[in-house]
Amino acid sequence: MDQHNVRQSKRQKQESRNRAEASAPASAPAQAAASYRPNNPSTSQRPVPSRPPRPQRSPRIEASVDISEPTEPRVEPKAAPKTEPKAEPKTESRVETKTEPKTKPASQTNQNETTPDGSVVSQVHIITWNVGCATPPEDITTLLGLNVGDGNTDMYIIGLQEVNSMINKRLKDVLFTDQWSDVCMERLSPFGYVLITSERMQGLILLVFAKYFHLPFLRGVLTETTRTGMGGYWGNKGGISARMTVFGHSICFLNCHLPAHMENQDERMDDFESILQQQQFDIQGPTGVLDHDLLFWFGDLNFRIENLDIQTVKSAIENNRYAMLWEKDQLNMIKDSETVLEGFEEGPLRFPPTYKFDVGTNTYDTSGKKRTPAWTDRILWRLRATAPAAQTAERRVSVSGLTRGIRVTQHCYRSHMEYLVSDHKPVSSIFTLEFPYRVDIPLVTLIVEDEWKSVEDAKVIYKLMPNYSRSSWDWIGLYKVGFKHHKDYVGYMWAKNEDANRRSSREYRWQLFEQPRWQPFEQPSWQPAWQPACQPPCQPACQPPWQPPQHPP
Numbered sequence: 001m002d003q004h005n006v007r008q009s010k011r012q013k014q015e016s017r018n019r020a021e022a023s024a025p026a027s028a029p030a031q032a033a034a035s036y037r038p039n040n041p042s043t044s045q046r047p048v049p050s051r052p053p054r055p056q057r058s059p060r061i062e063a064s065v066d067i068s069e070p071t072e073p074r075v076e077p078k079a080a081p082k083t084e085p086k087a088e089p090k091t092e093s094r095v096e097t098k099t100e101p102k103t104k105p106a107s108q109t110n111q112n113e114t115t116p117d118g119s120v121v122s123q124v125h126i127i128t129w130n131v132g133c134a135t136p137p138e139d140i141t142t143l144l145g146l147n148v149g150d151g152n153t154d155m156y157i158i159g160l161q162e163v164n165s166m167i168n169k170r171l172k173d174v175l176f177t178d179q180w181s182d183v184c185m186e187r188l189s190p191f192g193y194v195l196i197t198s199e200r201m202q203g204l205i206l207l208v209f210a211k212y213f214h215l216p217f218l219r220g221v222l223t224e225t226t227r228t229g230m231g232g233y234w235g236n237k238g239g240i241s242a243r244m245t246v247f248g249h250s251i252c253f254l255n256c257h258l259p260a261h262m263e264n265q266d267e268r269m270d271d272f273e274s275i276l277q278q279q280q281f282d283i284q285g286p287t288g289v290l291d292h293d294l295l296f297w298f299g300d301l302n303f304r305i306e307n308l309d310i311q312t313v314k315s316a317i318e319n320n321r322y323a324m325l326w327e328k329d330q331l332n333m334i335k336d337s338e339t340v341l342e343g344f345e346e347g348p349l350r351f352p353p354t355y356k357f358d359v360g361t362n363t364y365d366t367s368g369k370k371r372t373p374a375w376t377d378r379i380l381w382r383l384r385a386t387a388p389a390a391q392t393a394e395r396r397v398s399v400s401g402l403t404r405g406i407r408v409t410q411h412c413y414r415s416h417m418e419y420l421v422s423d424h425k426p427v428s429s430i431f432t433l434e435f436p437y438r439v440d441i442p443l444v445t446l447i448v449e450d451e452w453k454s455v456e457d458a459k460v461i462y463k464l465m466p467n468y469s470r471s472s473w474d475w476i477g478l479y480k481v482g483f484k485h486h487k488d489y490v491g492y493m494w495a496k497n498e499d500a501n502r503r504s505s506r507e508y509r510w511q512l513f514e515q516p517r518w519q520p521f522e523q524p525s526w527q528p529a530w531q532p533a534c535q536p537p538c539q540p541a542c543q544p545p546w547q548p549p550q551h552p553p
C-alpha cells in the first residue's frame with residue numbers, strides 16, 4: 001500500500017477528526033494539558049471513542065515471520081556480503097558476540113564497502129528505548145555495540161521515548177543539548193560519527209549519526225513530527241521521523257510512541273495511520289513516509305500479548321518459549337490483515353519481552369498495576385514495492401521491487417537486559433543495506449593545497465558539480481577533527497552566488513570568526529567535515545579544547 005492509498009483510505013476519517021478538532025474550544029490544548037496526569041489512574045482511563053471498522057485485507061498465505069523456537073541471536077560479519085555479494089546468506093556463518101573484532105577508530109575503518117558489481121553495502125544500527133524519564137546510564141557502550149562491533153557500522157539511528165520533558169528539564173534542554181543526545185554524541189564521536197540530524201517532540205527523540213566521510217552523500221535531510229496524544233494536541237504520543245537520500249536512495253526513519261494498554265490496539269493503528277498521513281516532507285516527487293525506498297519503523301509501539309494470563313506469560317518467558325507468546329502478540333496477529341502494515345517486515349522475537357520491569361531490576365512488574373510482559377519495543381522495516389520476502393532459517397533478507405533492487409539483511413534483533421534505569425529494556429537491530437548503485441559524486445569538492453600552520457595559510461579551493469543549482473544560503477563550514485555535531489563548526493564562509501556565476505571554481509581564504517553568526521542549517525549544500533592542521537589519525541587525542549560557537553537565540 002503506497003502513501004497515496006493511505007491518504008485515500010484515511011481521508012474520510014481524518015476529515016471527521018479535523019471537524020471535531022476545529023469545533024473544539026481554543027483553550028482545549030491548555031485545558032487538556034493541565035488536566036492530564038499520566039500516572040493518575042482516574043485520568044489515564046481515557047474513553048475510547050467508537051471508530052469505524054478498520055479496512056482489512058485477507059491474510060497472506062506466505063508467512064513472513066519466523067516463529068521457530070528461539071536460539072541465541074546471531075550476528076553476521078559484514079565481510080559476508082562484501083565477499084559474496086550475490087550469494088544467498090550463509091546460515092552457517094555464525095558469529096558469537098565475544099568473538100567479534102573490536103570496533104576500530106574512525107581513521108582505520110573503510111569508508112564504505114563496494115561490491116565487485118558496483119553495488120554498495122552500508123551497515124545501519126538501530127536502537128529504540130523507552131527510557132522512562134530516567135537519566136542516561138553512565139556507560140552505553142554495549143548498547144551501541146562499540147565494544148563488540150565490527151567497526152563497520154555506517155549509521156546509528158537512536159529512537160528514544162519518554163525522555164524527561166518536565167518543563168524545567170525542557171527549558172534546560174533547549175538552552176543546552178539534552179543529556180541523552182550528549183551521551184550518545186560523546187560515545188560515538190571518537191569513532192568518527194557525527195550527529196547529522198536530530199528531532200525532539202516532548203519525550204520523543206530521534207538521533208541520526210553517520211560516519212563523517214558519508215556526509216557528502218547524505219542529502220535532503222529533513223525531519224517531521226506528529227502529535228497524536230490527547231486527540232492530536234499533545235506530543236506525549238506520536239511520531240518523529242528523519243528522511244534523507246543515502247547514495248541516491250531515499251530512506252526514512254520513523255520513531256513512534258503509540259498509545260499504551262492492551263485494549264487500545266485500534267487506537268495504536270489509528271495513530272500510526274494518522275502519522276503516516278500527516279508526515280509529508282517538503283521534497284520533489286512523492287512526499288510521504290511510505291514513498292521512501294526504505295522505511296525503518298521503530299519505537300515503543302506498545303503492542304501487547306493477548307489472551308494469556310500474566311503467570312502463563314511469565315512461565316513461558318522463563319522457559320524461553322517465545323514462539324508461543326509471539327503467536328499472541330497483537331502486532332504479529334494483525335500484520336497480515338491491516339492494510340497499512342502491508343510490506344512491513346520484522347525479524348523473529350528471540351528475546352524476552354522488554355516491558356514492564358521494576359526499575360533497577362530484571363524483574364517483571366510487581367507493582368499494583370501488574371502489567372503483563374509484552375514486546376512493546378520493536379524495529380520493523382519496509383521496502384517500497386517489496387517483492388515477496390525471501391527468508392532463511394537464521395536471518396531475514398528482503399529485496400525491494402523490481403526497479404530499485406535494494407537488499408536489506410537483518411543480522412541481529414535483540415534486547416539489552418543489562419540496562420536497568422527504565423521499566424523498558426532497549427532493543428537494537430543491525431542491518432546491512434545493499435544498494436544496487438551509488439550516487440557518490442559530491443556536490444562540492446574541497447581541495448587543500450598546503451599544510452595549514454596558521455590562519456593565514458588557510459586556503460581551500462572548492463569545485464562545484466557542473467549542474468549544481470546554488471542557493472545564496474550555501475556555505476562551507478570549517479570543522480575540527482572529532483566534531484560531534486553539524487553545529488560544531490569553528491568558522492564558515494558563504495559560498496556566494498555571484499562568484500559561481502563567473503567561474504566554476506574559486507579560491508577562498510578562511511576567515512575564522514570569533515563569534516560566527518547563527519544561521520539555519522537547512523542549506524541545500526552542506527559540505528562539512530573539513531579537517532585543517534591536524535589530519536587523522538589524531539583522534540580522540542586532539543578532541544577540541546575549544547567550545548563550539550554559541551548560537552544567538
Ligand SMILES: O=P(O)(O)O[C@@H]1[C@H](O)[C@H](O)[C@@H](OP(=O)(O)O)[C@H](OP(=O)(O)O)[C@H]1O
Nearest residue numbers: 038039040041044236237260261356369371
Ligand atoms: O507517556 P504517557 O502518555 O504519560 O502514557 C503513560 C505511559 O504509556 C506509561 O507507560 C503507562 O504506564 P504503564 O506502562 O505502567 O501502563 C501509563 O499508563 P497508566 O496511566 O495506566 O499508568 C500511560 O498513561
